[in-house]
Amino acid sequence: MIGLRDFSIKNKLVLMQVLTCVLVLGLCFAAFVITDINGYKGRKVASTISFAQVIGSNSISAIQFLDNEAAEKTLFDLQEVETDVVNASIVDSRGKIFAAYTRPNQTTHVFKPPFRNRHWFDDQYLYVYKNIVDQQGQIFGTVCLQVELSQLEAIKKQKFEIAFVLLFVGIALAFLIAYLNQRYISAPILNLVNVMKQIRENSDYSRHVDVIGKDEISILSSEFNNLMDEVANSHRKKDEFIGIASHELKTPLTSVKLYLDALSKMKHEPLVHTFILKSKDGVKKLHNLILDLLDVSKIESGQLQLNHKDLSIDDLIDECIQDAQMNIVNHTILREGTKCDKIIHGDRDRLEQVLINLLSNAAKYSPNGTSIAVKTVTSDNDITVSVTDSGIGIAGSEHKKIFGRFYRAKDSNSVISGFGLGLYICSQIIKRHKGKIGVDSQEGKGSTFYFTLPLNGEQKLS
CATH class of the missing domain: 3.30.565.10 (Histidine kinase-like ATPase, C-terminal domain)
Incomplete structure (x- = not known):
């Protein structure tokens, strides 16, 4: 399973910026949609309460004179004024239904106590209870309304579509900006890594990383260059030492080799002759090593000449x-x-x-x-x-x-x-x-x- 640590720095930077953008835009759009929906609900509550208050004011006389027909006519006229009302009832002060209205082809709703000023929402409807009060403050009953929230779903759909389009555009722009921005971070790091790989493969300690700017990555690149300068200087001193030491050893070793050659031609006891031969083998190995070290010194200093x-x-x-x-x-x-x-x-x-x-x-x-x-x-x-x-x-x-x-x-x-x-x-x-x-x-x-x-x-x- 691929974890976040397996992603490259480039992909991590892009992913982090896109996720941040999605989170911020998501929160903004959620606040935008919720605020708009709550605004619609608030306006709907205010208009429905005002409407219920008008109904109550027009029904006081009908309740006083027990004129049910006049009250029902007032409710029936709702379909011409407020088409979102599904069910409406006028309840007298004893809690009994005085008049009721149900929009055609709709199910009758039975309003339940307590009959006091209040409102609430369910999935599809707004319910409003408004007391009928005269100028002296006497309560004659309650107007109960069940209002269909027909525009709410349309508003939700519209807002979600707008939010989705803006979120998609925001993500695309965030990805583009993140992709362009990550190059300022990942490109210098990848360049540093490539130079390190080349140094490891070619042992060319003179390679430097381009230092652009004054940020932390530039400081890292500058310190890396300083480190490579010190390493190159150490290798140069080592090569100089190898070259000098090899030359200094070659002259006395040649003398030893000549003396051993001379001794090997003389007559000796078998054991002494064996010692001389072993000494010659050791000198030969040491001589070959010195020649190899001299070749290395010539190669590193660029002085190895070829006769083509x-x-x-x-x-x-x-x-x-x-x-x-x-x-x-x-x-x-x-x-x-x-x-x-x-x-x-x-x-x-x-x-x-x-x-x-x-x-x-x-x-x-x-x-x-x-x-x-x-x-x-x-x-x-x-x-x-x-x-x-x-x-x-x-x-x-x-x-x-x-x-x-x-x-x-x-x-x-x-x-x-x-x-x-x-x-x-x-x-x-x-x-x-x-x-x-x-x-x-x-x-x-x-x-x-x-x-x-x-x-x-x-x-x-x-």
């Missing part, structure tokens, strides 16, 4: 498979399908870095003894290179996130080392080749990483 040349994609793939197979001894790397025999325009070293990284990841996350397949598919405008493994797979919710900087899949094996830089660097290299990179994967069913490069030869240095 024409190259054979088949030769590049074959060489990468041969180089990777020398280091990946527990998996077999296979070239599937036919060769594409295509020439592309790109940076050979950087594309080799991408393919080697994908092959290394495929081996890292796949069981020993399984194979890794490399396949190419061409179209008129581009070529797609894919690397398929039989590994642990990646959840669908992680497919876009894993190409982010320093991001590792939540369900990846914590024993497997890594800083979440490889795929980020690959995505940036492919992006600067005007290509696309992605993954097709399900948990427990392996993964296929692929990248697509254009064949039109219109790429430019990024």
Whole structure:
């Protein structure tokens, strides 16, 4: 069931203003109709009492002389003067009917005591009792009238029709005004949300929200911009630190690597030789990490340069498979399908870095003894290179996130080392080749990483 909290701010604002308008107009129209009906009833009571008073004044002589016929004639003349009277009676001072009148084709109504000055309404009629009093104040009887409220229903219908039309017009105008007005509130909020989504997806902390006006939303947007400036400044300082630290570490690490290479060529006891080899492996991993950090620093600072040349994609793939197979001894790397025999325009070293990284990841996350397949598919405008493994797979919710900087899949094996830089660097290299990179994967069913490069030869240095 959809609740009010599930509505957007835009719809809530429109709904609140329309409901407020309906409530206010409804109350105004109800007061208008009720006032008009009560006014009609008041006028009807006043005219009927005056009419009963006239009848009483004309009937005093008839009551004094017990002239019933004269009294009935007075009542009979009602149909020519007041057509709304249905039943009328003159009751003497003892409470007995002295004269009576019933409009033709109507049911006779019997008036009941007490016979004193009063009036009341029921669904269709007004009842008026008016005492017959002479100038000295002596009461001779009572005039009783049953009056049909024939105009009341017509008045109600007319007023309700007018109220309905005005209410409909009011709701339409309220909706139009509310729709135009909500844009001043919801549009800046939605704009802020869109900018936040773009920052989350692209990690572009330089994005700002347009600040218009001085209301609370403008203050919120301004503070958001200030926060993004601080975040961007923090990231810039972090990138500067990574770049400086990587450069400072690279020089002594190169010296250590050279000394270890020299030691490995000397004769040592087997245990010492093993220690030297393990040290070399550790230095190699640290060296690769420093290279990745330097690449990240270049990417973030816009200093990653590409050396574009024409190259054979088949030769590049074959060489990468041969180089990777020398280091990946527990998996077999296979070239599937036919060769594409295509020439592309790109940076050979950087594309080799991408393919080697994908092959290394495929081996890292796949069981020993399984194979890794490399396949190419061409179209008129581009070529797609894919690397398929039989590994642990990646959840669908992680497919876009894993190409982010320093991001590792939540369900990846914590024993497997890594800083979440490889795929980020690959995505940036492919992006600067005007290509696309992605993954097709399900948990427990392996993964296929692929990248697509254009064949039109219109790429430019990024």
